[in-house]
Amino acid sequence: MILSNACDYGIRAALYVATQRDRKFVPIREISEKLQISFHFLTKILQILTQANLMTSFRGPNGGVAFARDPNQITLMDIIQAIDGPGIFEKCVLGLSECGDEHPCPLHERWAEIREELRQMFQSNSLARMATKIQQKGFRITDYLGNPNSTIH
Amino acid sequence: MILSNACDYGIRAALYVATQRDRKFVPIREISEKLQISFHFLTKILQILTQANLMTSFRGPNGGVAFARDPNQITLMDIIQAIDGPGIFEKCVLGLSECGDEHPCPLHERWAEIREELRQMFQSNSLARMATKIQQKGFRITDYLGNPNSTIH
DNA sequence: CATATTTAAGACTCTTTTGTCTGAAATTAT
DNA sequence: ATAATTTCAGACAAAAGAGTCTTAAATATG
Numbered sequence: 001m002i003l004s005n006a007c008d009y010g011i012r013a014a015l016y017v018a019t020q021r022d023r024k025f026v027p028i029r030e031i032s033e034k035l036q037i038s039f040h041f042l043t044k045i046l047q048i049l050t051q052a053n054l055m056t057s058f059r060g061p062n063g064g065v066a067f068a069r070d071p072n073q074i075t076l077m078d079i080i081q082a083i084d085g086p087g088i089f090e091k092c093v094l095g096l097s098e099c100g101d102e103h104p105c106p107l108h109e110r111w112a113e114i115r116e117e118l119r120q121m122f123q124s125n126s127l128a129r130m131a132t133k134i135q136q137k138g139f140r141i142t143d144y145l146g147n148p149n150s151t152i153h
Numbered sequence: 154m155i156l157s158n159a160c161d162y163g164i165r166a167a168l169y170v171a172t173q174r175d176r177k178f179v180p181i182r183e184i185s186e187k188l189q190i191s192f193h194f195l196t197k198i199l200q201i202l203t204q205a206n207l208m209t210s211f212r213g214p215n216g217g218v219a220f221a222r223d224p225n226q227i228t229l230m231d232i233i234q235a236i237d238g239p240g241i242f243e244k245c246v247l248g249l250s251e252c253g254d255e256h257p258c259p260l261h262e263r264w265a266e267i268r269e270e271l272r273q274m275f276q277s278n279s280l281a282r283m284a285t286k287i288q289q290k291g292f293r294i295t296d297y298l299g300n301p302n303s304t305i306h
Numbered sequence: 307c308a309t310a311t312t313t314a315a316g317a318c319t320c321t322t323t324t325g326t327c328t329g330a331a332a333t334t335a336t
Numbered sequence: 337a338t339a340a341t342t343t344c345a346g347a348c349a350a351a352a353g354a355g356t357c358t359t360a361a362a363t364a365t366g
Contacts (some may be wrong), residue, residue: 001155001157001240001241001244001248002154002241002246003245003246003248004353004354004356005246005248005353005354006353006354008246008247010249011247012247013298015259015363027310027311027312027313028312028313029312036354036355039352040355040357041354041355041356042314043313043314044314046313047313047315049353050314051284052314057312057313057326058310058312058313058362058363059311059312059313059314059361059362059363059364060310060312060313060362060363060364060365061310061311061312061363061364061365062311062312062363062364063311063312063313063362063363064312064313065313076346077204078200086335087154088154091154092154093154093156093161094161095154095158095161096164096293096294096295096296097296098296098298099293103298104287104291104292104293105293106168106283106287106292106296107274107293108292109323110274111274114267114270114271114274117267117270118267121260121263121264122265122289130259133259134259138256139258139259139261140249140252140256140257140258141247141249141258141259142249142250143249143250145251145256150181157323157324158324158325159323159324169354171347178342180341180342180343181342181343182341182342188326191325191326193325193327194324194325194326195346195362196343196344196346197325200343200344200345203343205343206351210342210343210344211332211333211342211343212331212332212333212334212339212341212342212344213332213334213335213341213343214333214334214335214341214342214344215332215333215334215341216332216333216334216341216342217342217343218343246307268352300310307354307366308350308365308366309364309365309366310338310361310363310364310365310366311362311364311365312339312361312364313358313360313361313362313363314359314360314361314362315358315359315361316357316358316360317358317359317360317362318342318355318356318357319354319355320353320354320355320356321352321353321356322351322352322353322354323350323351323352323353323354324349324350324351324352325348325350325351326337326341326347326348326349326350326362327341327346327347327348327349327358328345328347328348329344329345329346329347330343330344330345330346331342331343331345332341332342332343332344333340333341333342333343334339334340334341334342335338335339335340335341336337336338336339
């Protein structure tokens with residue numbers, strides 16, 4: 001798919017943390033249980049985000065992860081870039097290495113437009129804004145189906 | 154990326170064959186050399202396309218592969234579906250299994266629109282039409298850079 | 307200090323993707 | 337017939353992605 005599994009997990013975890021406004025640090029164990037993601041795998045992914053200075057972490061009781069800066073200033077784009085790298089928004093859809101306006105592949109022009117829409121989709125709303133929408137509109141970030149209001153406990 | 158390597162190779166090979174209008178069968182060896190793709194790997198990929206009844210093949214001298222039906226009736230979409238399956242155009246961008254209009258993820262609505270544009274990009278032009286454009290406008294289907302007119306010999 | 311909690315780090319396994327290689331089968335040409 | 341050409345089939349290997357597990361380090365609490 002367009003994003004790796006790890007990236008999907010990272011995004012969902014970040015959105016979960018963003019919905020926990022008032023709390024300082026959210027334990028990875030809790031995130032993994034709520035979103036039903038392997039704890040150890042999620043730990044590795046969140047370490048990438050802390051190493052990228054998007055999140056901070058704190059060990060010991062009451063520890064966990066939190067955003068390193070205001071979640072109004074972080075977008076999904078930041079998370080995608082940290083986990084999957086810039087590939088999606090740079091590479092030729094046919095895998096040609098020098099594809100560009102000068103030496104375009106047959107899909108280059110249209111793909112560049114769509115890629116730009118994807119970029120907009122991923123960076124037009126901050127995590128804080130998305131968290132609000134998730135709660136107001138009952139959007140899902142977990143596979144659990146049911147009362148939207150219980151999706152995030 | 155959005156398409157697998159194998160799918161990129163399959164698309165480029167199909168476009169190359171489409172540019173060879175008058176010829177009956179195009180040898181895989183020739184395609185692999187022109188497009189600089191591993192011969193054996195490309196063979197396997199083209200076998201997928203013949204098994205999907207998009208192409209036919211013929212063994213022996215003067216053998217090779219050709220389209221099983223009029224290339225005016227085949228699109229990149231057909232090739233993508235055969236090699237990568239329907240995943241891209243069906244799955245949730247966050248990997249949620251039941252994501253849809255009833256239980257949407259935060260990106261569902263916008264992603265559905267963009268996915269539709271991708272679908273259009275891949276099926277709005279037939280292989281025959283694309284081959285014409287490749288030749289008229291000098292579009293590239295190989296990594297080789299240089300005189301566009303020599304891209305496809 | 308001792309213990310419990312929680313992230314950090316890294317080794318390890320499993321699966322999928324990508325790619326290589328060999329031999330068989332079909333076809334043509336000599 | 338024999339040899340050359342070309343796809344077919346499948347084993348095999350290498351690399352990347354996904355996921356598991358163990359141990360260490362940091363922090364809090366009693």
